[in-house]
Amino acid sequence: MEVETLIRAYNDYIKRINAYKYALKVINFDAATGAPKSAIKERSEAYSFIALEYFKLKTSPEFKSIIANLKNVYSKLDKYYQRIVDLEIKTLDKISKIPPHRYQEFSKLSAESEVAWEEAKEKSDYQIFKPYLEKIVSMVKEFAHYYGGEIDGSLYNRMLDDYEEGMTIKKLDEFFNTLKERIVPLLEKIKASKIKIDDSFIYKNYPHEGQILIGEEILKVIGFDLENGMLRESAHPFTSSISNSDIRVTTHIYENNVISSIYSVIHEGGHGIYDQNINPKFKGTILYDGASMAIHESQSRLYENVIGRSKEFVHILYELLKKIYPLQMKKITEEDLYLAVNKVEPSFIRTEADELTYSLHILVRYEMEKLIIDGNVSFDELPSIWNQKMKEYLGIEPKNDKEGILQDIHWAGGSFGYFPSYALGNAIGLQLLHTMKKELDFKQAIVNKNFDQIKEYLAKNVYIHGKMLSPMELLKEVTGEELNASYYCDYLEQKFKEIYLI
Numbered sequence: 001m002e003v004e005t006l007i008r009a010y011n012d013y014i015k016r017i018n019a020y021k022y023a024l025k026v027i028n029f030d031a032a033t034g035a036p037k038s039a040i041k042e043r044s045e046a047y048s049f050i051a052l053e054y055f056k057l058k059t060s061p062e063f064k065s066i067i068a069n070l071k072n073v074y075s076k077l078d079k080y081y082q083r084i085v086d087l088e089i090k091t092l093d094k095i096s097k098i099p100p101h102r103y104q105e106f107s108k109l110s111a112e113s114e115v116a117w118e119e120a121k122e123k124s125d126y127q128i129f130k131p132y133l134e135k136i137v138s139m140v141k142e143f144a145h146y147y148g149g150e151i152d153g154s155l156y157n158r159m160l161d162d163y164e165e166g167m168t169i170k171k172l173d174e175f176f177n178t179l180k181e182r183i184v185p186l187l188e189k190i191k192a193s194k195i196k197i198d199d200s201f202i203y204k205n206y207p208h209e210g211q212i213l214i215g216e217e218i219l220k221v222i223g224f225d226l227e228n229g230m231l232r233e234s235a236h237p238f239t240s241s242i243s244n245s246d247i248r249v250t251t252h253i254y255e256n257n258v259i260s261s262i263y264s265v266i267h268e269g270g271h272g273i274y275d276q277n278i279n280p281k282f283k284g285t286i287l288y289d290g291a292s293m294a295i296h297e298s299q300s301r302l303y304e305n306v307i308g309r310s311k312e313f314v315h316i317l318y319e320l321l322k323k324i325y326p327l328q329m330k331k332i333t334e335e336d337l338y339l340a341v342n343k344v345e346p347s348f349i350r351t352e353a354d355e356l357t358y359s360l361h362i363l364v365r366y367e368m369e370k371l372i373i374d375g376n377v378s379f380d381e382l383p384s385i386w387n388q389k390m391k392e393y394l395g396i397e398p399k400n401d402k403e404g405i406l407q408d409i410h411w412a413g414g415s416f417g418y419f420p421s422y423a424l425g426n427a428i429g430l431q432l433l434h435t436m437k438k439e440l441d442f443k444q445a446i447v448n449k450n451f452d453q454i455k456e457y458l459a460k461n462v463y464i465h466g467k468m469l470s471p472m473e474l475l476k477e478v479t480g481e482e483l484n485a486s487y488y489c490d491y492l493e494q495k496f497k498e499i500y501l502i
């Protein structure tokens, strides 16, 4: 068959897959943003029916033969279709390697395990969760064997590769060691600093409507296209790319915290801007996605922290807050706001961590995961190892399991190897910025509210590629360098030394 015919067959087929995907995403978004609870039964019935059809389409013999046919003419395909074929084969392989009954058992176990985790967290009792964690770990190890087993003698390497193509313990050890050597002592100095930041004004009452206005205004300012997207509210902020012309972000508003929603909006806006600027040529294909989670997170964090918490951006924010909340902001200066949004305070909760301590939370999780997957550790010891690491890196010791090991839902659902992407994102953002600064005056662009200049640079160099390149290939292509954590550490040191006068 002719190559064009085969490509057409692929494109026709994925239209069907995409129609189901579209419906699933809209149902999800709807459910998370205020669809009536009363219809939960109908909704989940509809959802699971469509999800099953979607799964069948993605794994059907027809689809497999379309991909196999393309593979047969691989050398005649252009580089885009070659990459599409590689990625589709990888996905199909992954799905087909797990015996269906084991997959079903895993779905059941992870659902039960998440419930057990919730109860354990509420009662602050790790013992409730422990038997589930043991079973989950044994199953994710079994699955890692199906996917190809150890890489360089490690199953954890296999799991890392699943989230970040090509990522290994060797690379991550080096990465996290740099973070450990540079951020831990910096945090100690900050704790000893005489500078104490008063951020109490943040927690006054800031009525809901004003926060919505601010959120929309910020999205406009940073260059999120509201004509091809929207902002809604949900319990936890997220971004949903329904289609290339429909990218939706959400936030959560707390009337007693004026910055929480603002920074969620900037973070999700960063994800949204990425998705809005992927090469339209990839529309509908597996390439129409971010390069990886770490690369995606590098963008949301670049917007949230590096741009959003900069002096230049705080100036814009300050004007906006004064206009919408003149009473609450009456005696507050721009400097007060800058210090408040950059206050460093080690806490037990990752999701509430400040910019400096965030990656240390990930360091703890990374070391725990290595032990759990590759090490010979007893599950009874895990809570105390966790607490010890928190003390060593963040200088605070959890008093109970709720403050400690029961922090995150990830392990309950079997996600091992996922956490490092957050810290990688932080560092990759700064590495990309270092290169960007050779071409444009980053700070001046913020001062001039010329966010399009920043967006255009990132679109041209990062977003446009979609999933064409693996994350580390993309990083190398843009910066000419392998992963390098020192730009991130330099940035943190410079910023926080100035704030805390150390």
Ligand SMILES: [Zn+2]
Pocket: 267, 271, 297, 300
């Ligand atoms: Zn994110």
